[in-house]
Amino acid sequence: MKLGLISDIHEDIVSLQKGLDLLYKEHCDQIICLGDIIGFSNPYYPYGDTKDANACIDLVRKHCSIVVPGNHDLFSVGRIPEFNAGIEYPDDWFSLDISVRLDLMKNKIWLYEKEIIPELTEENMQYLQSLAEHRVLQVDGFNVLFTHFLYPDVSGSLRKRIDDIYDYRMHFLFMRENNCKLSFAGHMHKEGFEVINMQGYREYRFKKKRLQKTETFVGLPSLASGRNRNGVAIFDTESYELHAFRIK
Numbered sequence: 001m002k003l004g005l006i007s008d009i010h011e012d013i014v015s016l017q018k019g020l021d022l023l024y025k026e027h028c029d030q031i032i033c034l035g036d037i038i039g040f041s042n043p044y045y046p047y048g049d050t051k052d053a054n055a056c057i058d059l060v061r062k063h064c065s066i067v068v069p070g071n072h073d074l075f076s077v078g079r080i081p082e083f084n085a086g087i088e089y090p091d092d093w094f095s096l097d098i099s100v101r102l103d104l105m106k107n108k109i110w111l112y113e114k115e116i117i118p119e120l121t122e123e124n125m126q127y128l129q130s131l132a133e134h135r136v137l138q139v140d141g142f143n144v145l146f147t148h149f150l151y152p153d154v155s156g157s158l159r160k161r162i163d164d165i166y167d168y169r170m171h172f173l174f175m176r177e178n179n180c181k182l183s184f185a186g187h188m189h190k191e192g193f194e195v196i197n198m199q200g201y202r203e204y205r206f207k208k209k210r211l212q213k214t215e216t217f218v219g220l221p222s223l224a225s226g227r228n229r230n231g232v233a234i235f236d237t238e239s240y241e242l243h244a245f246r247i248k
Helices: 013-025 053-063 071-076 098-105 122-130 165-177
Strands: 002-006 030-033 135-139 142-146 182-185 193-197 200-204 208-210 216-219 231-236 241-246
Touching: 002 013, 013 053, 013 231, 053 122, 071 122, 165 216
Parallel strands: 002 030, 142 182, 182 216
Antiparallel strands: 002 231, 135 142, 193 200, 193 216, 208 241, 231 241
């Protein structure tokens, strides 16, 4: 089975359509979205004239069999993360003034000060509210975990940097709790993909690589056309090959 993998669309309807066209051309059996369908800020993304939050959500709903939310998706619909990494959010969090939120969190989480909040349809609001923060797919005799980021912050709401392979330890424990030998996430906007397993940490550009059949985490590129090179990926569950494609 071929699994098409997209993440971090950030309202880039042009790149999303290109990515979906590529995945269908490569005969993917399922397409999976790893979050941040929406979330746009002018300093980072250059496509302000073509961004379309509702159109992106509509395409994801139509074409993706599994979808998990990212931190921008949760923020845009006023949803406190279920996997909150120990952060205590007040019940009235989203109604608090930005200065109060800054003082409460001491720069621990993203506050989206420059975010342009999209006007979502009620149907799309409800859709983002309904998404589970992690999903498990059983395929060809093994389980695959899909999240936007690393446990215990699977939505990517913390400002925490990932600087060391030790930072992946809790995520691997979460994989074992869910009986998963393989895990995919986005959020980091990799220019290609990263692979973390018992052999260590490696980063790869846009290419094809056969993964080891050991406990493995894979971080994927963003689909949005931003500061980093963007793309999509395909994982073949039979050959165990991951192929990352650049979208131009």
